[in-house]
Amino acid sequence: xxxxxxxxxxxxxxxxxxxxxxxxxxxxxxxxxxxxxxxxxxxxxxxxxxxxxxxxxxxxxxxxxxxxxxxxxxxxxxxxxxxxxxxxxxxxxxxxxxxxxxxxxxxxxxxxxxxxxxxxxxxxxxxxxxxxxxxxxxx
Amino acid sequence: xxxxxxxxxxxxxxxxxxxxxxxxxxxxxxxxxxxxxxxxxxxxxxxxxxxxxxxxxxxxxxxxxxxxxxxxxxxxxxxxxxxxxxxxxxxxxxxxxxxxxxxxxxxxxxxxxxxxxxxxxxxxxxxxxxxxxxxxxxxxxxxxxxxxxxxxxxxxxxxxxxxxxxxxxxxxxxxxxxxxxxxxxxxxxxxxxxxxxxxxxxxxxxxxxxxx
Numbered sequence: 001x002x003x004x005x006x007x008x009x010x011x012x013x014x015x016x017x018x019x020x021x022x023x024x025x026x027x028x029x030x031x032x033x034x035x036x037x038x039x040x041x042x043x044x045x046x047x048x049x050x051x052x053x054x055x056x057x058x059x060x061x062x063x064x065x066x067x068x069x070x071x072x073x074x075x076x077x078x079x080x081x082x083x084x085x086x087x088x089x090x091x092x093x094x095x096x097x098x099x100x101x102x103x104x105x106x107x108x109x110x111x112x113x114x115x116x117x118x119x120x121x122x123x124x125x126x127x128x129x130x131x132x133x134x135x136x137x138x139x
Numbered sequence: 140x141x142x143x144x145x146x147x148x149x150x151x152x153x154x155x156x157x158x159x160x161x162x163x164x165x166x167x168x169x170x171x172x173x174x175x176x177x178x179x180x181x182x183x184x185x186x187x188x189x190x191x192x193x194x195x196x197x198x199x200x201x202x203x204x205x206x207x208x209x210x211x212x213x214x215x216x217x218x219x220x221x222x223x224x225x226x227x228x229x230x231x232x233x234x235x236x237x238x239x240x241x242x243x244x245x246x247x248x249x250x251x252x253x254x255x256x257x258x259x260x261x262x263x264x265x266x267x268x269x270x271x272x273x274x275x276x277x278x279x280x281x282x283x284x285x286x287x288x289x290x291x292x293x294x295x296x297x298x299x300x301x302x303x304x305x306x307x308x309x310x311x312x313x314x315x316x317x318x319x320x321x322x323x324x325x326x327x328x329x330x331x332x333x334x335x336x337x338x339x340x341x342x343x344x345x346x347x348x349x350x351x
Binding site for chain 2: 093
């Protein structure tokens with residue numbers, strides 16, 4: 001029995017690999033210009049306080065986080081071809097990313113990052129032990 | 140049983156592959172799979188460094204047992220300058236995908252041009268980072284000045300080392316491609332690394348420099 005798997009000479013494709021790099025140079029330029037526009041919007045938030053003559057922190061921070069996530073996925077999906085490549089590669093990369101986010105979200109929570117009052121210590125000090133707390137905790 | 144094994148062996152040996160293509164059971168080359176696994180693990184490295192920076196970012200001044208320069212890191216940031224270096228790194232991602240597209244088309248001279256352009260833009264970004272670090276040190280904020288500066292220099296320094304590694308890989312690839320044919324997938328795998336470096340900068344630029 002003889003079987004031959006035919007491969008194109010120039011193809012980087014391995015047998016059985018789903019490999020569809022469908023984007024042309026022009027499309028890549030379009031994605032790049034979109035990324036540049038998003039970056040410009042991000043940078044503009046630095047001057048929002050002066051331009052609007054108000055504290056824009058509550059709007060600027062969520063805006064920056066959303067734009068950052070959009071940029072992240074645009075580069076990963078299109079420039080890194082994650083959108084067109086094998087689903088296995090997506091699973092590997094997303095697993096690492098989700099693991100990192102979960103581990104460090106837990107670590108930051110353990111160190112009182114979200115409730116930080118800005119004291120100049122590693123993290124906020126524990127609540128003071130008073131006779132009331134001793135009774136409440138049975139200590 | 141022995142006959143069955145012989146037949147299976149014969150089947151495998153009859154499959155013909157070009158010399159430079161290696162079969163893998165996942166359908167993905169080992170090099171590419173290895174790079175993706177490395178990038179997934181690198182998420183954890185940079186996650187740790189970013190988290191450490193977030194914990195220490197607003198803690199200049201004295202902490203018992205540690206150095207405590209009162210200089211606040213964010214007061215030294217030059218946002219227009221860092222924005223320019225961010226654009227440079229973003230542009231290098233474009234030249235990288237153009238290099239990958241060129242080699243898929245079999246256009247070696249253009250591939251080399253885009254690879255060298257990407258390396259050049261990466262080197263420019265590194266130059267910007269060195270300039271920024273020098274300016275900070277001149278203002279009195281070194282690596283050991285306070286915990287905030289240590290976290291900052293470690294995070295951005297590690298990213299810089301990744302960029303430097305990418306520049307070396309790109310230049311080596313351009314040099315090799317001048318001597319012999321390079322597989323398109325090799326350029327793609329180096330490109331994956333380069334885009335990851337860009338992605339990490341997208342996070343660092345927003346979290347470290349832009350979020351007040």
